[in-house]
Amino acid sequence: MTLPAAVPKVLRDAVRCGSRWWVVGALQPAGGDPRPAAWDSADGRTWRSVTIMPHPGSFYGPRNVLYSVACANGRIAVIGAQSGGAHGNPRTSTWYQRPDGALAEVPAPFELYGGDEAVDVGRIVGGPGGFLIAGNRTSGPAAWLSRDGTRFVRHEVGEKGALARDGAVLDSRYFLIGAAAPASGQVAGGVVWESADGTRWARSPVEAVELQRLTMFHGNLIAVGQRGDAFAAWRRDDGKWVAVGGGDPSGGGTRAGGEDAAVGGFGRVTPTGVRSLTVAAGKLVASADRVWSSPDGGSWTEIAVPAGPVAVAGSDDALLLIGADRAWLARRAP
Template sequence: MRPLRAALALAGLVLFGACAAGPRNAWAELSLPGSGPLRDAVSCGGHWYVVGGRSGGTGPAAWSSADGRTWHRLTLAARPGSYYGPRSVLYAVACANDRIAAIGAVGGGAHGNPRISTWQQRPDGSLAEVAAAFETYGGDTAVDVGRISGGPAGFLIAGNRTGGAAAWLSPDGAGFRLFENAPGLAGAFARDGAVLDGSFVLVGGLGDAAAAWRSTDGTSWRRVGMPVEGGYAEAQRVVRAGPALIAVGPRGDTFGAWRGPDWVAVGRFGKPDATGIRSLTVSRGRLYTAAAQGLWRSDDGGRSWLTVTTPRAATPLSAVAGTNGDLLLLAGDRVWLAHGV
């Protein structure tokens, strides 16, 4: 009986390993000076960056660290006379050519609609609010301004206007140009984007199906088909993983992944909720994606996924960022660092 018991015990360990990864104590909680709500994080130019709001949520804040353990607040410079910029919370950040750019928002005006600001990193490391006409992010055709992504060609913001999906492009974060009503995007919606070598990618949906588009300059977009399956699907986050693109989002009654740029459906994981996918990152070839209720990892390009054990207090999750086998995990006003989970 002993060999049989040993075999059963080993089988149990194998099955458990397929469901969870990383011991709970793998995560070390960090202290960010004066932190309030934390919204997003990125690795850029050998540093970690976290963005969000000051303690009490009364204005924008950002932090930087060279080793993930010792942090300092970045200087933020609002435009002279700016009303909404100093009151916004930074909710998205991206890296291009070793510098970051971020998006902030705060409700305002007669209807309390989000007032959007973007912030560019200066050579001294500080963040400066970028001047923009009201109609760039607002106006009669505004719907939402979503995620920001970066790459060799600069920065891309994905969002939506009343005519359909829209994109904002900038080579350096110093000013964004809006592309709305562009050929190929009518009636669609965009959730996220990726900046490649000489082209830009948007992902989102068209009707009940997930969809992706590609453009060389933002003026026109070519739809690249994603497989149509039964049930509702949309691509909510996308990341570059080596030569491939990986997108994730609701796919029927689970979350699912797609692998591009030719877009084939790969693995499934979890169960969608109203908040959907919050974050997607790559760390030493592994994919990590966060939804409010959990964190998942894929070691094979999105074909299979396992849950990652997170700290008990890390709920709901806000974002995950990775580099060189390290991960930063954000939830509320708290942040953790782990290696190799």
């Protein structure tokens, strides 16, 4: 794919929203500050640059690198950031899609995403109930919720020491996934938090080192993360989280009952973990340092790709791969 740009560009994320593809990142002129950038396309062949509209008077917005994009109810919302201030911490902005297709920066108080209690602002996800941003504060995991991307409200889980890595939005439920706070003398374990309104969160432990990415697949939520020295998948089934597939990726065999025990593993754990998870042409596709696909979440096959993956996005009949400064589209099932 050719994305129009007069200067070098960096690419960070992509999504299919309605009938269009979206790619976000930044333009990076030599020796200058980055500028937020996004591109969209109806067919994956012809791309156009999206109009970017920082909030008047914003200092960091015009210097954002857009790093996460999501779709809800036919519109996208985006997170961007730029380091700054006395300590060089990320200054986070969110952006919403206007009716004319432009991306407009949302004005927000510094303490909404930053401040003394800030740890990180991670991924944005979308669904029928709107948008959710997964991140962390010194008090533990946090979720920023919005119906339409024009205003976010922060809700904190209140589990100090735990970490949120990703989330999901259904019609009337919000989900966060990540790692629980390690108990004395023990390692952290995977955990899912679930809430109807963001104010009260119910937790479900999952037998994993950490859950890292979450998506909807064939009517069920699928979480992918680390178990042993490999990656594996878990499915939400009647309110419970059960491991998908057979065979322990660390070679330990399976347990009777199957729940959170029998796991079909893939790959080998990397420092960055699973960076992206999507559904393309009816299959799950996960990317870390490599890319794998699965028809069921239990059996995985590595996909040959032209470059190191940054992110993947899928549609009913295609897979979009984002590299550091280029993107590729495969028009059949991987």
